[in-house]
Amino acid sequence: MKRNKSLLALLFGATQFAAFAQNNYLYGLISTPPTVPMNTSTATTRLGRMDLTTGELVAVSPNSLSSISNGTGAALDPNAQTYFYETQTEMISVDLNTGLTTAQAVVSNPIQPSYFDNYRYNTSDSTIYGLGRISTSTGIGQANGELYLSSINPATGVITQISPQSVGEMYTVAGNAIDPHEMVYYYSLSGHIIGLDIYTGLVYSDQVITYPEGGMFFENYTYNCADTTIYGLIRTNTAPPNEFYLGKIDPNTGIATRVSQQAIPYFTYSINGSSTIDPNNGVYYFAAKSTAVNPAINVVVGVSLATGAVVFEQCMTLPTEAVNSRYFNLMRFPSDCAEAFPSRVNPNSGSAGLAAANKSTLKVAPNPFEQQFTVTSAELIEAITLRDAQGKVVLQQAASSNTLEVETGSLQSGVYFLEVQTSRGIELVKVVK
Numbered sequence: 073m074k075r076n077k078s079l080l081a082l083l084f085g086a087t088q089f090a091a092f093a094q095n096n097y098l099y100g101l102i103s104t105p106p107t108v109p110m111n112t113s114t115a116t117t118r119l120g121r122m123d124l125t126t127g128e129l130v131a132v133s134p135n136s137l138s139s140i141s142n143g144t145g146a147a148l149d150p151n152a153q154t155y156f157y158e159t160q161t162e163m164i165s166v167d168l169n170t171g172l173t174t175a176q177a178v179v180s181n182p183i184q185p186s187y188f189d190n191y192r193y194n195t196s197d198s199t200i201y202g203l204g205r206i207s208t209s210t211g212i213g214q215a216n217g218e219l220y221l222s223s224i225n226p227a228t229g230v231i232t233q234i235s236p237q238s239v240g241e242m243y244t245v246a247g248n249a250i251d252p253h254e255m256v257y258y259y260s261l262s263g264h265i266i267g268l269d270i271y272t273g274l275v276y277s278d279q280v281i282t283y284p285e286g287g288m289f290f291e292n293y294t295y296n297c298a299d300t301t302i303y304g305l306i307r308t309n310t311a312p313p314n315e316f317y318l319g320k321i322d323p324n325t326g327i328a329t330r331v332s333q334q335a336i337p338y339f340t341y342s343i344n345g346s347s348t349i350d351p352n353n354g355v356y357y358f359a360a361k362s363t364a365v366n367p368a369i370n371v372v373v374g375v376s377l378a379t380g381a382v383v384f385e386q387c388m389t390l391p392t393e394a395v396n397s398r399y400f401n402l403m404r405f406p407s408d409c410a411e412a413f414p415s416r417v418n419p420n421s422g423s424a425g426l427a428a429a430n431k432s433t434l435k436v437a438p439n440p441f442e443q444q445f446t447v448t449s450a451e452l453i454e455a456i457t458l459r460d461a462q463g464k465v466v467l468q469q470a471a472s473s474n475t476l477e478v479e480t481g482s483l484q485s486g487v488y489f490l491e492v493q494t495s496r497g498i499e500l501v502k503v504v505k
Contacts (some may be wrong), residue, residue, distance in 0.1 A: 085201065098122040098348065098357060098372065099148060099155050099168060100403035101141055102131050107485075115139045119155055119171040120400055122372060126352070127386040129400060133171030137164060138245035143342070145191035145248070146402035147200045150410045156200060156226050157402060158188070168406075177229030181206075181222075188224050188231050189244060190259055193292075193404075194270070195250035195463070196412045199223050201270060203243055203259060204231050219272040221257055223454040235273030240266075245421050246343060249295040249302050252412035253461075253489070253502075257262065258293075258302065258323055265290070271418045279326030290321055290328045291343045292358055297409040297461045298351035300487050303377060305341060305358065306330060314340050318356060320382040332380025338362060346401040349408050351461075354378055362387065370399050411463025414488060415502050426474045434492055440504040447476045451494035458503075461487045478503060 102120035117140065142158040149156070151258050153168040158179065165175035184206060191202025204222030218238040246260040255270040256277070267276040269300050281290050286308055287442035293304025306319035306328055317332035337362040346359045354377040362371040374384025388400045433450035447456060453476050458467040466483060469476070483505055490501045 084217065084372060088490065096124045098124060098403045098405055100146070100346075100400050101157060102129070102372060103141060103399040103401070107322070113158045116252060117141050117259050119166045119168070120121075122169075122386065122400065122403075124374070127384075129173070129388065131170065132168070133166065137166060137171075137173055138162075142189075143346075143402065144189040144245070146201055147191060147193035147405060148404035148408075149193055149198065150195065150406045151198065156193070158459050163188075163224060163229050165226050175227045177225075177227060179224070179229045179231065181231040181233070184223075186231060187222075188222060190245075190248045192225070192248055192250050194250045194252050194255075194257075195409045196255065197270075201234075201250060201257050202248075204233050205242075206238075219243060221268040223269070233273070234270070235268070239268060239273070239275055242351075246289065246291040247293040247304060247347060249293050250409075251295050251300070251302075252297065252409050253300060253415045255414050255418075256323075257418055260290070265321060265326055267323055269419075277323055278321060281321065281326045281328055283328050285330045287317075287319070287328060287330075288413070290319060292341060292347045293321065294347045294349055295354075295409065296349045296351055296356075297412050297463065298349075298354065298486070299316075299377075300461055303331070303349065304328075304347065304349075305336075305343075308335075316341070318375045318377075329420050330380070331377065332375070334380075335371070335374065336360075336380075336382060338371065341373075342401050346403055348403050348405045349377070350374075350405050351408060356384060357384070357403055357405065359399075359403065370401075372400060372403070409463070411459070412461075413489070413500075417502055434494070434499050434501065436490060436501050436503055439501075441480055442505065443481045444477055444479050445503065447478065447490070447492055449474055449492065450493050452491060453494055457491040457493075459489045459491070461489070 102118045104116045105118050106114040116136035117132045117138045121132050122129045136204050138159045147156040155166045162382050163177050186204045188202045189205050193200050204220040206218040217242045220233040220235040222231040222233050224231050236331040244260040249258045256267040258267050266278045271274040289304040289307040290304050295302050301320050304321050305316045307316040315335045317330045340361045342359040348357050355374045357374050360373045362373045370388040372386045376383050435448045453471045455468050485505050487504050489502050492499050
């Protein structure tokens with residue numbers, strides 16, 4: 073009975089993922105500036121949806137949700153079909169289908185007043201993570217910053233500090249990424265890419281960013297579950313007009329390399345919170361300023377992860393509108409890392425949990441594999457489920473033995489996660505073809 077419930081849950085997850093994959097839309101905020109200069113109350117913010125097939129942008133929200141939005145982050149929960157963003161003081165939850173506000177809560181930290189910045193939604197544990205930023209005065213004209221990996225409850229606005237002590241004083245407005253498999257949150261500071269352990273809030277890695285092929289900044293980055301890689305924009309100069317390329321980075325070494333062979337032909341781009349990836353088609357999306365017609369025109373750009381070439385472009389300002397009259401940013405793609413789950417053991421599980429993991433008799437060979445692999449275990453194998461890096465179920469097989477051969481000739485090359493259900497529970501193994 074236990075096995076059947078588990079398999080039904082996995083099948084349900086696969087059905088959900090298929091629905092996400094068919095949703096070929098970007099969601100973000102459509103913003104218009106004040107109609108009266110310096111009067112922010114006349115500005116508008118609505119949830120928007122862009123059809124990636126036609127390029128059509130529509131306002132899902134029938135009315136403005138707020139006059140302003142905080143550009144340091146955004147989040148999208150594909151299961152609850154909810155988009156999250158902040159004003160100066162509140163966390164706003166918006167229904168993807170109606171565009172209406174479902175929750176509006178003042179952001180608060182029970183420990184001490186702080187901001188909540190640079191955040192994203194982690195699909196593997198259904199939690200929004202970001203940086204809890206605190207400014208503490210040390211005298212007239214002096215202030216020290218404190219930074220904590222934190223989570224937030226969007227329904228209440230309550231911030232929970234995960235880091236036991238401050239991990240730094242500030243962060244660079246360059247983007248962020250969450251690896252839902254390793255459970256690591258990444259941000260930047262002064263030419264470093266820093267990973268924070270989501271389980272403990274401690275520094276997981278800290279590397280100086282280097283550019284073997286040239287570059288000065290690695291910005292606007294996000295994690296791609298399809299190939300477990302962080303992609304972003306490599307910028308080669310300090311001021312507009314910028315020259316930049318799609319790139320990728322290894323957070324374990326800090327080495328950033330180009331994907332684009334030629335510079336991407338745009339004036340500049342939104343550098344924080346406005347990048348997302350369509351893992352199904354391998355496209356990186358960001359908001360830019362076009363040089364083709366007018367440097368002030370806002371453009372949504374899609375770049376191939378394989379070639380670095382521009383494969384999508386849609387202007388946001390219509391010819392009949394005033395220059396710079398419409399923005400569409402803080403974009404998220406619904407199936408970006410949908411149904412992902414952790415592959416790294418939580419160190420907070422204690423010595424008993426770690427010992428149990430170390431005593432596992434499960435073996436998968438060969439790994440990497442080609443046409444097949446064999447699963448062996450001292451415990452009886454009841455079922456296996458193989459998911460791709462996006463979380464999509466690509467293979468399921470029932471069993472009742474200690475050895476199981478799995479045919480994989482039809483699978484594409486890439487990273488997969490194997491769930492093996494035995495009499496002792498479910499174990500997870502990362503495998504590669």
